[in-house]
Structure formats: structure tokens, C-alpha cells
Amino acid sequence: MHDSKTYDVVIAGAGPVGLFLACELRLGGATVLVLEQAEDPRAPLKRLPFGMRGLSAPTIEAFYRRGMLADITHVQPSSDKTASATTTAPHWMNQRRRPGGHFAGIQFLLDNVEPSQWPHRLPSPAGTNMATTMEHIETVLSARAQTAGVEIWRGAGVESFDQSADSVTVRTAGKTFKGRWLVGCDGGRSTVRKAGGFEFTGTEPEFTGYSVEVELADLDKLAIGRQYTATGMYTYQAPGTIAMVDFDGGAFHRTEAVTLEQVQSVLRRVSGTDTTVTNLRLATTWTDRAYQATTYRSGRVLLAGDAAHIHSPLGGQGLNLGLGDAMNLGWKLASVIRGDAPDTLLDSYFAERHPVGSEVLDWSRAQVALMRPSRSSRALEAIIRDLMATRDCATYFAERVWGVSLQYELGGGHPLVGRSAPDFEFTDGTRLGEHLEVGRGVLLDFNADAMMGEVASRWSDQIVYLALGAKNALGLSALLLRPDGVVAWASETKPEAGRAAQAAVRWFGEA
Numbered sequence: 001m002h003d004s005k006t007y008d009v010v011i012a013g014a015g016p017v018g019l020f021l022a023c024e025l026r027l028g029g030a031t032v033l034v035l036e037q038a039e040d041p042r043a044p045l046k047r048l049p050f051g052m053r054g055l056s057a058p059t060i061e062a063f064y065r066r067g068m069l070a071d072i073t074h075v076q077p078s079s080d081k082t083a084s085a086t087t088t089a090p091h092w093m094n095q096r097r098r099p100g101g102h103f104a105g106i107q108f109l110l111d112n113v114e115p116s117q118w119p120h121r122l123p124s125p126a127g128t129n130m131a132t133t134m135e136h137i138e139t140v141l142s143a144r145a146q147t148a149g150v151e152i153w154r155g156a157g158v159e160s161f162d163q164s165a166d167s168v169t170v171r172t173a174g175k176t177f178k179g180r181w182l183v184g185c186d187g188g189r190s191t192v193r194k195a196g197g198f199e200f201t202g203t204e205p206e207f208t209g210y211s212v213e214v215e216l217a218d219l220d221k222l223a224i225g226r227q228y229t230a231t232g233m234y235t236y237q238a239p240g241t242i243a244m245v246d247f248d249g250g251a252f253h254r255t256e257a258v259t260l261e262q263v264q265s266v267l268r269r270v271s272g273t274d275t276t277v278t279n280l281r282l283a284t285t286w287t288d289r290a291y292q293a294t295t296y297r298s299g300r301v302l303l304a305g306d307a308a309h310i311h312s313p314l315g316g317q318g319l320n321l322g323l324g325d326a327m328n329l330g331w332k333l334a335s336v337i338r339g340d341a342p343d344t345l346l347d348s349y350f351a352e353r354h355p356v357g358s359e360v361l362d363w364s365r366a367q368v369a370l371m372r373p374s375r376s377s378r379a380l381e382a383i384i385r386d387l388m389a390t391r392d393c394a395t396y397f398a399e400r401v402w403g404v405s406l407q408y409e410l411g412g413g414h415p416l417v418g419r420s421a422p423d424f425e426f427t428d429g430t431r432l433g434e435h436l437e438v439g440r441g442v443l444l445d446f447n448a449d450a451m452m453g454e455v456a457s458r459w460s461d462q463i464v465y466l467a468l469g470a471k472n473a474l475g476l477s478a479l480l481l482r483p484d485g486v487v488a489w490a491s492e493t494k495p496e497a498g499r500a501a502q503a504a505v506r507w508f509g510e511a
């Protein structure tokens with residue numbers, strides 16, 4: 001069967017990245033079809049405890065800038081009333097000093113982090129870190145996408161595709177669809193990546209990781225929290241939530257079903273105890289395989305999220321990385337589809353996001369090096385632990401883990417260029433974040449200069465012009481922001497309309 005409609009974009013995968021990208025493309029005016037393999041969006045692993053996802057500053061800002069933060073922050077009851085019956089609050093909730101995050105399980109403490117070292121940030125309703133669940137994020141994004149007019153087909157896994165000079169034909173088991181573009185957001189084992197012949201390179205795993213919910217015969221044989229042992233690592237949250245890594249070279253992962261016997265055997269080995277597992281409620285495995293696509297575009301086919309890069313869940317960065325891809329790609333692809341910008345604008349998607357992905361992969365590899373069951377790793381861990389107790393080091397790790405150090409290489413200029421714009425509070429009581437909800441660029445002119453107004457009027461379809469005073473303008477006179485809130489140009493001195501126009505041409509095309 002053939003769907004006669006041609007969509008601007010077909011997205012493979014209704015995970016968080018595919019859904020958020022769909023919302024971004026719709027905001028930019030594109031017609032979007034999302035094809036999702038799974039019939040049912042609900043799954044036990046998307047709920048607590050294993051569905052918990054830490055969100056970092058760029059992700060929280062993205063939700064804030066699209067008017068979704070309240071929905072994401074709002075805690076909804078789980079759709080599964082039996083889920084997590086054995087789960088209590090995370091072990092670190094009982095600590096007197098609250099952790100702000102961790103590196104290989106070594107915590108940095110919130111009261112050690114020095115935000116004054118980030119002069120480019122202003123206080124904002126979008127904080128630097130929070131946690132939610134996969135189920136909740138997908139529910140919010142799916143509702144937003146459908147309200148905006150995105151079509152989502154579930155039970156429609158992409159099997160293959162062909163591309164021509166102006167379209168892509170996408171095949172599922174029962175039906176064929178056509179799009180002007182195809183984006184693979186179909187996760188780590190991406191069919192789009194494989195069928196598209198994208199090169200995928202990286203490092204092989206050192207371990208199999210297990211996340212299990214169990215019932216134990218004896219609750220006091222395992223120590224609470226993260227434990228490094230002579231044979232591996234485990235994290236225990238009473239009464240039965242356990243994560244553990246077994247340095248088997250990744251040999252067990254996906255080779256056979258995870259059984260109670262296997263879990264008990266690995267748990268005994270890595271914990272060095274004779275603990276007995278009486279019931280296995282839920283189990284999943286993962287590895288530290290770290291691979292990345294060497295290009296994110298092949299003609300009319302693009303990759304985003306786990307389809308473009310995979311790494312271990314250590315330090316919780318993959319979702320944030322993928323949502324960052326979507327925020328970066330969405331407005332660019334929509335501009336190209338509208339004909340506002342040449343398709344070379346898409347080159348900046350790879351140029352900006354590939355290095356960020358590469359850094360995250362290395363961040364996860366560095367944690368593996370600290371976790372190995374070896375004397376040298378334990379010695380290194382002790383040194384990092386000492387360093388982490390200092391304010392400078394805690395601030396450095398917070399910067400990396402919360403993503404506040406993110407800066408794209410956009411060719412120099414003001415130190416703010418390439419960074420997320422500070423959330424200015426204007427004299428009319430509004431904040432910058434609210435003005436970004438429409439998904440357009442913003443020309444911020446703190447001095448209401450007539451020449452700047454002239455620049456903005458040339459790109460009035462793509463740019464919102466804000467000639468407003470700010471309570472704290474950080475010494476700036478004007479800024480040009482891309483729709484993703486990234487500073488494209490900034491000036492401290494009298495407005496330089498010519499430079500602002502040059503920056504606008506670069507990002508929004510010839511007016």
C-alpha cells in the first residue's frame with residue numbers, strides 16, 4: 001500500500017529525540033510524519049526506577065524556550081500502578097549535603113559549585129539539572145506533537161528506503177511513505193543508519209552492565225550506594241534496585257535472556273558476598289560500547305540522537321545529547337524546507353553537534369577507566385575523589401555534567417557567541433525564554449536603535465525584533481539569537497547594524 005501524500009519530513013522513531021524534532025519541525029512550518037516500530041509507547045523500563053533520566057541545562061532550557069517546561073516538571077502518576085513497588089527514594093536523598101551529580105559515581109556536592117564562575121548565565125526559571133522519566137517526557141512530547149499536527153504511526157517500523165534527488169521513499173512492513181527528507185531517530189540499533197550505509201566507528205565494550213529489580217533473601221549483605229570491588233562495581237538501593245557492571249568485555253549483553261541465576265551469579269561475583277536473589281522482577285543489560293556516525297547526513301537522510309551516537313548510560317548524557325541534536329537540527333531543516341536558507345545550512349548541524357557527541361563519548365570512556373577493577377583505577381579514583389571535594393573541581397564537573405560549558409565554534413567575536421543566550425529579564429516584565437517560544441530568531445536591541453530595527457525588518461519572517469531594556473543587560477547593547485537560543489552575534493559597544501546584518505545573512509539566508 002502507498003500513502004499518496006508527500007511529507008516534508010519523515011522521522012523514524014517516536015522516542016524523545018524523534019518526537020522533539022517533530023515538534024521543532026512543525027514549529028518551523030514543515031509537515032511531519034513519525035513512524036514508530038513499537039505498537040505501545042508504554043514499557044516498564046521507561047518508568048521508575050530505570051526510566052529515570054537526568055536532564056541538563058541545555059535540555060531544560062530547550063523545554064523552557066518552547067513553553068513545555070511546566071508540563072515536563074509536573075510529576076504525573078505512573079500509568080502502571082504496580083511499578084516500582086520495591087523502590088524507595090534514591091540512596092543519596094538521605095545525605096546531609098546534596099550531590100549535584102557524579103562522575104563514575106564520585107559525587108560533586110551542590111554547595112561546592114560556584115555559579116559565579118559562569119558570567120554568561122543569568123538566573124532563570126530553567127535551572128541547571130532535574131530528573132524525570134522517559135515515560136513522562138515521551139507523553140508530554142507526543143501530546144505536543146499531535147496538537148501541533150504531527151502524524152504519528154505506531155507499529156510501523158521502517159525497514160528500508162530509497163532516496164532520489166528530491167525525495168525519500170520509506171518502506172514499512174505494510175506501507176510505503178514519501179518524504180522530502182528522512183531523519184533516523186530510531187535509536188542505537190538504527191535501521192536508517194545501517195540501511196543508509198553511514199559509517200559508525202568507535203570503541204568496543206569492556207563490560208556488561210545490569211539494571212535489575214530483585215527480591216533478596218537478606219537485605220543487609222549488600223552495602224547501600226555505589227561500591228567498587230576487586231571484581232567490578234555495584235550500586236545498591238534498598239530493598240532491591242541494583243545496577244552492576246561485570247567486566248566481561250560485554251560478552252553477555254544480548255546473547256541470552258537475563259535469568260535469576262545469571263543475576264545472582266554476577267551479583268555474588270561483583271559484590272564479593274553470598275547474597276541470594278529470591279525473585280527477579282525486572283532486568284535489562286547495557287554496555288560501554290561507544291560509537292559515533294562519521295557523518296550525520298547522506299543526501300536527504302539525516303541522523304539524530306542514539307541513531308548517531310551510542311555510549312554507556314554512565315553519567316546520564318545520551319538523552320540530553322540527542323535532544324540537543326533535535327534543537328539544533330529542527331530549525332535549520334525547517335528553514336531549508338521553507339526555502340529561506342540554502343541546504344548548506346545543514347552542514348552546520350554536523351559541524352556543531354558531532355564534536356559535542358564526541359566529547360560525551362570520551363566523558364563516558366573516562367568513567368569506565370575509573371571503574372575498572374584494578375589497583376591503578378582505585379588509585380585514580382581516590383585522587384579524583386579528593387579533587388572533587390574542592391570548589392574549583394566541583395564547579396568544573398558541574399559545568400560538564402550540567403552542560404553549562406556548551407559553546408559552538410561559530411567563528412569568534414564576543415565571548416557569548418556560540419553559547420546559549422542568558423535569560424534576560426526585560427523592563428516590561430517578560431523574559432527572553434518566552435519570546436523564543438515561537439521558534440524564530442531574536443534581534444535584541446537594548447538601545448532601540450533605528451538601524452537595528454531596519455536590519456530586523458529585512459528578516460521579519462524569521463526574526464522577532466525586541467527593542468527593550470533589560471534589568472541586567474550584562475553590559476551588552478545588542479544580540480542576534482538563532483531560533484535555538486544560541487547567540488549568533490553580540491555587541492557591547494554602540495550597535496553595529498552592518499555586523500548584525502552579516503550574521504543574519506549567515507543564519508537566515510539573504511533577505
Ligand SMILES: Cc1cc2nc3c(=O)[nH]c(=O)nc-3n(C[C@H](O)[C@H](O)[C@H](O)COP(=O)(O)OP(=O)(O)OC[C@H]3O[C@@H](n4cnc5c(N)ncnc54)[C@H](O)[C@@H]3O)c2cc1C
Nearest residue numbers: 013015017037053054158186187305306316317318319320
Ligand atoms: C539505564 C539507562 C539510563 C539512562 N539514563 C540517562 C540519563 O539520566 N540522562 C540521559 O541524558 N540519558 C540517559 N540514558 C540514555 C537515553 O535513554 C538515550 O540516549 C535516549 O533514550 C535516546 O533517545 P532516542 O530518541 O535517540 O532513542 P530511543 O529512546 O532509543 O528511541 C528510539 C525509538 O525508535 C524506535 N525504533 C527503533 N527502530 C525503529 C525503526 N526501524 N522504525 C521506526 N522506529 C524504530 C524505538 O522503538 C524507539 O521508540 C540512559 C539509558 C539507559 C539505558
